[in-house]
Amino acid sequence: MKNRGFSPFRFLTYLLVIGAYAALQVLQARSELSATMRGMLVPICAYVVMAVSLNLTVGVLGELSLGHAGFMSVGAFLGTSTAIALQDRIPVAGVRLAVALVVAAIFAAVAGFLIGIPVLRLNGDYLAIVTLAFGEIIKAIFNNLYLGVDAKGVHVSLLEDATNTAETGRLIIQGPMGIGGIQKISTFTAGFVLIMISLIVIFNLVNSRAGRAIMAIRDNPIAAQSVGVNVVKYKMMAFVVSAALAGSAGALFAMNYSTVVANKFDFNTSILILVFVVLGGLGNMFGSIVAAAVLTILPEALRPIAEYRMLLYAVLLILMMLIANHPFVRGLFNRFKRTGQIQLEAGADETEGEVA
Amino acid sequence: MNFIIQFVNSLTSGGGGYQLLNHIINGISLGSVYAIIALGYTMVYGIAKMLNFAHGDVIMVGAYVCFYAFNAMKLPEPLAMCAPLLAVCAAVVVCTLLGVGIEKLAYKPLRAAPSLAVLITAIGVSYFLQNAALLLWSSSPKVFPSFFVIRTTDADGESVVLRSVQLGAVSISYVTIVTIVSCVVIMLWLTWFTGRTKMGKAMRACSEDKAAAQLMGIDVNATISLTFAIGSGLAAIAGALLCSAYPNLVPTTGSMPGIKAFTAAVFGGIGSIPGAFLGGLLLGVLEIFAKAYISVQLSDAVVFAVLIVVLLVKPTGLLGRAIREKV
Numbered sequence: 001m002k003n004r005g006f007s008p009f010r011f012l013t014y015l016l017v018i019g020a021y022a023a024l025q026v027l028q029a030r031s032e033l034s035a036t037m038r039g040m041l042v043p044i045c046a047y048v049v050m051a052v053s054l055n056l057t058v059g060v061l062g063e064l065s066l067g068h069a070g071f072m073s074v075g076a077f078l079g080t081s082t083a084i085a086l087q088d089r090i091p092v093a094g095v096r097l098a099v100a101l102v103v104a105a106i107f108a109a110v111a112g113f114l115i116g117i118p119v120l121r122l123n124g125d126y127l128a129i130v131t132l133a134f135g136e137i138i139k140a141i142f143n144n145l146y147l148g149v150d151a152k153g154v155h156v157s158l159l160e161d162a163t164n165t166a167e168t169g170r171l172i173i174q175g176p177m178g179i180g181g182i183q184k185i186s187t188f189t190a191g192f193v194l195i196m197i198s199l200i201v202i203f204n205l206v207n208s209r210a211g212r213a214i215m216a217i218r219d220n221p222i223a224a225q226s227v228g229v230n231v232v233k234y235k236m237m238a239f240v241v242s243a244a245l246a247g248s249a250g251a252l253f254a255m256n257y258s259t260v261v262a263n264k265f266d267f268n269t270s271i272l273i274l275v276f277v278v279l280g281g282l283g284n285m286f287g288s289i290v291a292a293a294v295l296t297i298l299p300e301a302l303r304p305i306a307e308y309r310m311l312l313y314a315v316l317l318i319l320m321m322l323i324a325n326h327p328f329v330r331g332l333f334n335r336f337k338r339t340g341q342i343q344l345e346a347g348a349d350e351t352e353g354e355v356a
Numbered sequence: 357m358n359f360i361i362q363f364v365n366s367l368t369s370g371g372g373g374y375q376l377l378n379h380i381i382n383g384i385s386l387g388s389v390y391a392i393i394a395l396g397y398t399m400v401y402g403i404a405k406m407l408n409f410a411h412g413d414v415i416m417v418g419a420y421v422c423f424y425a426f427n428a429m430k431l432p433e434p435l436a437m438c439a440p441l442l443a444v445c446a447a448v449v450v451c452t453l454l455g456v457g458i459e460k461l462a463y464k465p466l467r468a469a470p471s472l473a474v475l476i477t478a479i480g481v482s483y484f485l486q487n488a489a490l491l492l493w494s495s496s497p498k499v500f501p502s503f504f505v506i507r508t509t510d511a512d513g514e515s516v517v518l519r520s521v522q523l524g525a526v527s528i529s530y531v532t533i534v535t536i537v538s539c540v541v542i543m544l545w546l547t548w549f550t551g552r553t554k555m556g557k558a559m560r561a562c563s564e565d566k567a568a569a570q571l572m573g574i575d576v577n578a579t580i581s582l583t584f585a586i587g588s589g590l591a592a593i594a595g596a597l598l599c600s601a602y603p604n605l606v607p608t609t610g611s612m613p614g615i616k617a618f619t620a621a622v623f624g625g626i627g628s629i630p631g632a633f634l635g636g637l638l639l640g641v642l643e644i645f646a647k648a649y650i651s652v653q654l655s656d657a658v659v660f661a662v663l664i665v666v667l668l669v670k671p672t673g674l675l676g677r678a679i680r681e682k683v
Contacts, residue, residue: 118668318462
C-alpha cells in the first residue's frame with residue numbers, strides 16, 4: 001500500500017509556497033508584474049486553498065465531493081458580512097480580515113458538519129450526487145437571502161426583504177444582488193498566510209493518528225472498521241476540516257472584489273476545483289498547489305487568442321488526462337517511482353480506482 | 357372520448373382542481389424530457405460505469421442542429437408537416453455520430469484509467485462542446501420555432517395556428533402531448549430492446565461483467581459504442597422537445613437540465629432503465645409543484661432537498677439494486 005497524502009515532499013511544498021511568495025513580492029516591489037497578474041494573486045491564493053482542502057476530502061478521505069463551492073459560498077457571504085458589520089468596531093483592516101476569515105471558517109465548518117451527517121452515510125456516486133445537491137441548495141438559499149445589521153442586531157429573511165433593517169443600519173446581503181460595496185481588504189500576504197495555515201493543518205492532520213485512520217478508511221472501510229477505527233468520526237473530521245478551510249478561502253476570495261453574488265459559487269466552480277485536485281494528483285498537496293496556480297493563470301495567459309481560449313483550455317484538459325493515463329506514460333511514471341528517485345504523480349497508482 | 361372529458365370536468369369543477377391538474381400535466385411533460393435525458397445517463401453509467409457530464413451538452417448540440425435544420429428546410433406545402441420530424445431526425449443523426457465520436461476519441465483510451473480521470477475528461481468534453489457552440493453559434497439566444505402546432509383554416513377561411521387541445525377546462529399544448537408520447541414510446545422501445553434483442557442482451561451482459569461478456573463472444577467495445585449512440589440519439593430528441601417547450605436556446609441550455617436529469621437518474625437508481633423513467637417523471641412533477649406552491653426561486657433547492665431525503669431513506673435510489681459489500 002502506498003501512503004498517498006503521506007508525502008515525503010512536505011517540506012518541499014512549504015518551500016515552494018514560501019519561495020513563490022518571496023519571488024512574487026520581489027517582482028511586485030520592482031513593479032514587474034502586469035496589472036492582470038497583480039489582480040490574480042489573491043484569487044490564486046483562494047483557489048490554492050480550495051484545491052488543497054478539497055484534496056483532503058477527495059484524495060485523503062477518498063470521497064468524491066461535487067459541492068465544494070458551497071462551503072466557499074458560506075464562507076464568502078458570512079465572512080464578508082462579518083467584515084462589513086465590524087467595519088466601525090475594528091478599524092484595522094488586517095485584524096478585521098483575520099476575524100472575518102475565522103468566522104467564515106467556523107460557519108463553513110458548521111455547515112460541513114450539518115451536511116456531513118446525511119452525506120457521510122452514503123458511498124461513491126451517491127455521496128457525490130448529494131454533495132452536488134447541497135451545493136445547489138446553498139446557492140439557491142444565498143440567492144434569496146436578505147441579511148441586515150443595525151443597532152438592534154442582525155435581521156435575516158428569505159425570499160424577500162422583510163428584515164426591517166433600521167435606516168441607520170445596513171442591508172448587507174441583498175438576495176440575488178449579493179453583497180455590494182465590499183471594502184477590498186484581502187491582500188496577497190493574507191492569502192499566503194492562509195495557504196501556509198491550510199498546509200500546516202492538513203499535513204499535521206494527515207501525519208497524525210487521525211490522518212492514518214482517515215487513510216485507512218479510504219483504502220478499505222470495512223477493514224478499518226474491523227480494527228476499531230470509528231469510521232463516521234474520522235470521515236466527519238476530514239470533511240469538516242476541509243469545509244472550514246474552504247470557508248476561509250471563500251471569504252478571502254470575496255473580499256478581493258467589490259461585489260459578490262451566489263451564482264459565482266456554482267457547480268462549475270466545484271468542478272473547476274476538482275479539476276485542480278485530479279490534475280495535481282490525488283492526495284498530492286504539492287500537485288494541487290501547482291495545478292491550481294497554473295490553471296488559474298492559463299485562461300488569462302491564453303487571452304491573446306481571445307475567443308478560442310476556453311476551447312483550447314478544454315482541449316488541453318482532455319489531452320492532459322489522455323496523456324497522463326496513456327499506458328506508456330504511466331509505465332514511465334511507475335518506473336521512476338520504483339527507483340525511488342522522483343515521485344511525479346502520486347495519483348497514478350493502482351488503488352485510485354476505489355476513489356470515485 | 358366523452359367520458360374522458362366528463363372525468364376531466366369533474367376533476368376541474370373547482371378552481372383548485374383545475375390548477376392542480378394543469379400542474380400535474382406540466383410536471384409530467386417536463387419530467388418526460390428529464391426522463392429521456394436520464395435514460396441516456398443511466399445506460400452509459402450502467403455499461404461504462406462513468407458519469408458522462410458531457411451528456412447535457414449533447415442535448416444543446418441536438419437542439420441547435422434541429423433549429424438550423426428546420427430553418428434551412430424549404431419544403432413544398434404538402435410536405436411542410438414533415439419538416440419538424442426531419443429536423444429532429446437530422447439532430448438525432450448528428451448527435452449519434454457526435455456521441456460515438458466522443459466515446460472513441462476521449463473515453464475509449466481511458467477504459468483502464470481511474471474513474472476520476474474519466475470524469476475530468478467528460479468535464480473537458482463538456483467545456484469543449486459549450487465553447488465550440490459559443491464560437492459556432494454565438495452567445496445570443498436563438499428563439500426555437502414552435503414545432504408542434506396544427507395549421508388549419510377556420511370557418512371564415514383565415515389560417516389559424518392551433519397550439520393546444522381543449523379538454524374540458526384544461527388545455528394541453530401539442531408539445532406536451534408529443535413529449536409525453538415520445539417518452540413513453542422511447543421507454544417501451546428501450547425495454548423491448550434491452551430485454552429481447554441480441555444487442556440489448558449484449559448490453560446488459562456488458563454492464564453485468566465485461567470480462568465474462570467478452571469470453572462469451574460479445575464485442576464489448578462495439579456494445580459500448582452502441583450505448584453511447586443510443587444515449588446521444590435520445591439526447592437529441594430531448595433537446596428538440598425541451599426547446600419546443602422552453603424556446604430559449606443558448607450554448608449553456610443543456611447544462612442545467614443535464615444536472616437535473618443526472619439527479620433524476622440517481623433518484624430512480626442509477627443503472628436502472630425503469631428507474632430513470634420514474635426518477636425523471638417524479639423530478640419534473642416535483643419541480644413544477646415546488647414552483648407553483650412553494651417558491652419559484654427556491655424550486656431547485658426543494659427538488660434537491662427531496663432527492664437527499666430519498667437517498668437517505670433508500671441509499672441506492674428508488675429502483676436501484678443494493679450491492680452488498682463482501683468482506
